[in-house]
Amino acid sequence: MDAYDIFKKLTRGAKFKRQPIKKEDHTKQEVVTQIPTISIKTEEEPNDDSYDITLLGNIKAEQSKKRKRKQVSEDTRKVIHEQEVNRLRNKLKLNVVGKNVPEPITYFDELPIKTDLIDNIKSSGYKEPTIIQRQAMTVMLQRRQILACAPTGSGKTAAFLVPIIHHLGGPQRKGFRAVIICPTRELAKQTQRECVRLSIGYGFRIHIISKVEKAMSLYGPKSSQKFDILVTTPNRLCYLLKQEPPAISLSNVEWLIIDEADKLFEAGFCSFRDQLEQILQACTSKNRKIGMFSATFTPAVDEWCTENIKDLVRVTVGQKNSAAELVDQQLLFVGNEAGKLLAFRDIVRNGLTPPVLIFVQSKDRAQQLFSELIFDGINVDAIHADRTQTQRDNTVRAFREGKIWVLICTELMARGIDFKGVNLVINYDFPTTAISYIHRVGRAGRAGRPGKAVTFFTTDDTVNLRSIAHVIRQSGCEVPDYMLAIKKRSKRELKNLKTSAPHRDFINTTPAYQLKKIAKRGGLKKKPKTEQARNFKKKFKKKDQEY
Structure with missing residues (x-):
C-alpha cells in the first residue's frame, strides 16, 4: 500500500473548501496558493482504537496481496527459465535426470573457475565446450555425484578433470585427494597426460602406478604424502590396499572417478564390485564424491549406482549406447x-x-x-x-x-x-x-x-x-x-x-601342398601352441586331397 492509498482511506467522507488568500501588495507578482480546510462527516464516529485496527488490517491485506503477486511473478519467471533450459537441452540432445540440476553452459568463460584454468582448456584444443562438458562440468562444480554417458571422442576426460583441478586448488601434503580408475594401463597413461596438460601452473603431483614394488615404498605410511592425484587400474590399487599395513592411504580422497565403468563391471571383471567396495571403504572422507563416465552403460552399472549413490545426476548425450554420428x-x-x-x-x-x-x-x-x-x-x-x-x-x-x-x-x-x-x-x-x-x-x-x-x-x-x-x-x-x-x-x-568368442579358422594363405612340403622338411615338427592351430593341422590332410 503506497501513500496515495493511505491518504484515500484517511480522507474518506471528507469535503474540501478552497479559500483564496487576499493579496496585500499588488505590485509584486506572487503565486496564489490555496489552503484546504477539511471537515469530516461520518454517520457514526468510531473509537480511535477500532479505526486504527481496521486501517492496519487493510494495509496488511494489501501488502500480502502484493507479496503473493510478486511470488507468482517469480514462479512464472522460474517456469519460463526452466522451459528455455529444457528447450536448449532438447536441441543438444541432452537428457538429464536429477533434482535441481544446474543449467548447461555455452562458453568456457561462463564457468566459475579461474581464468588460467580456462586458458589451459583452450590451449588443449577445446575452443568451445562439447555437449557432455556443458552439463557435466556444471554438475561436478557443485560437488554433485554424476553418472555420465556420451559418445566416444566427446571430451569426457576433460569434463571430469577440470572440476577436480578446480576443487583441489593446489598441491597440499595430505596425500591423494583424487583417484581416477581406468580399465587398462594405456588408458591410465593417456588420462595422466591429459591431467598434466590441463593443470599447467598449478603444481599438482599426478602419479600413476607403473611398478607395484616402487609404489609400496613411495606411497607407504612413512612417505612424505607429497602427491595429489592418482591414476591407476583397480588391480594394482587393491593390491596396495591389501597390504598390512595398507601401502597407500585414501583417507583424504574428495573425488573418485570410474572411467569406462561398464567395462569394469563386465563379466570378465566380475571381481570389480568387490574391488570397488574395498576402495570405497578406504576413502573415509565425508566429502568424498563419485563420478562414473563411459560411452556405453549396462544395467549392472545403473543398478549399482541406484543402490550406492545418493543424490545422483544422470547425464546422457544422444541416444544411450549409440555410435558416433561422424x-x-x-x-x-x-x-x-x-x-x-x-x-x-x-x-x-x-x-x-x-x-x-x-x-x-x-x-x-x-x-x-x-x-x-x-x-x-x-x-x-x-x-x-x-x-x-x-x-x-x-x-x-x-x-x-x-x-x-x-x-x-x-x-x-x-x-x-x-x-x-x-x-x-x-x-x-x-x-x-x-x-x-x-x-x-x-x-x-x-x-x-x-x-x-x-x-x-x-x-x-x-x-x-x-x-x-x-x-x-x-x-x-x-x-x-x-x-x-x-x-x-x-x-x-x-x-x-x-x-566365449566363436571359433575361427587359422589366418594363413599358404597352400596346403606347400605346408605339406614344409612339414616334411621339419618346419612343423613343433606342437602348435593354440587350439586353432591344432585344428588347422587336423584339417591339413583333408585339404591336401583337393590339391
Whole structure:
C-alpha cells in the first residue's frame, strides 16, 4: 500500500473548501496558493482504537496481496527459465535426470573457475565446450555425484578433470585427494597426460602406478604424502590396499572417478564390485564424491549406482549406447574367413589412408594377421596382452608419431584410447556385442573429425548382426532392411557369445601342398601352441586331397 492509498482511506467522507488568500501588495507578482480546510462527516464516529485496527488490517491485506503477486511473478519467471533450459537441452540432445540440476553452459568463460584454468582448456584444443562438458562440468562444480554417458571422442576426460583441478586448488601434503580408475594401463597413461596438460601452473603431483614394488615404498605410511592425484587400474590399487599395513592411504580422497565403468563391471571383471567396495571403504572422507563416465552403460552399472549413490545426476548425450554420428559405417559380407584377407587387400589396392586400426578377437589372430600383412609391404604392427608393457608403449608411441600406418589390436585398445586423426577402423573379426562395436568404431571420428569404419562379417556372424545393424541405423548410416528383419536371438545365445568368442579358422594363405612340403622338411615338427592351430593341422590332410 503506497501513500496515495493511505491518504484515500484517511480522507474518506471528507469535503474540501478552497479559500483564496487576499493579496496585500499588488505590485509584486506572487503565486496564489490555496489552503484546504477539511471537515469530516461520518454517520457514526468510531473509537480511535477500532479505526486504527481496521486501517492496519487493510494495509496488511494489501501488502500480502502484493507479496503473493510478486511470488507468482517469480514462479512464472522460474517456469519460463526452466522451459528455455529444457528447450536448449532438447536441441543438444541432452537428457538429464536429477533434482535441481544446474543449467548447461555455452562458453568456457561462463564457468566459475579461474581464468588460467580456462586458458589451459583452450590451449588443449577445446575452443568451445562439447555437449557432455556443458552439463557435466556444471554438475561436478557443485560437488554433485554424476553418472555420465556420451559418445566416444566427446571430451569426457576433460569434463571430469577440470572440476577436480578446480576443487583441489593446489598441491597440499595430505596425500591423494583424487583417484581416477581406468580399465587398462594405456588408458591410465593417456588420462595422466591429459591431467598434466590441463593443470599447467598449478603444481599438482599426478602419479600413476607403473611398478607395484616402487609404489609400496613411495606411497607407504612413512612417505612424505607429497602427491595429489592418482591414476591407476583397480588391480594394482587393491593390491596396495591389501597390504598390512595398507601401502597407500585414501583417507583424504574428495573425488573418485570410474572411467569406462561398464567395462569394469563386465563379466570378465566380475571381481570389480568387490574391488570397488574395498576402495570405497578406504576413502573415509565425508566429502568424498563419485563420478562414473563411459560411452556405453549396462544395467549392472545403473543398478549399482541406484543402490550406492545418493543424490545422483544422470547425464546422457544422444541416444544411450549409440555410435558416433561422424563415422561413416559400413557392413561388408566376405563369405568366409578366407574372404576377409582378400577384402582387406582389396581396400589396400583401392587406396588406404593411414592411420588405420584393425580389430581382431584374440591375440593369436592378431599375430597371425601380422605375419600375413608384414610380407605385403604394409607398415604394420600388432599390440596385444602377450607383449610386454615396454613393447606396448613403444608400439603406441610409434603409431602416434606416424611410424606405423596400420595397427592390429584386440579389445585392449578399444576403450578410451585417443589416437588423433584415425581415418579408418576395420573390424576384421565381428564384435561379440553391440557395446564392443560402439567402442571399436569410436576410435575414429573423435573431437569432431570425420572417420570411416568397415566391419567384415561371414555367415557365422549372423547371431549378433541384427543388434549391430540397429546401432548403425541409429547413427544415421544406411543398413539393408533384411539385416533388421533377422530373427532376434535368445538371451542364452547372446550370453554364450559374450563369454566365449566363436571359433575361427587359422589366418594363413599358404597352400596346403606347400605346408605339406614344409612339414616334411621339419618346419612343423613343433606342437602348435593354440587350439586353432591344432585344428588347422587336423584339417591339413583333408585339404591336401583337393590339391
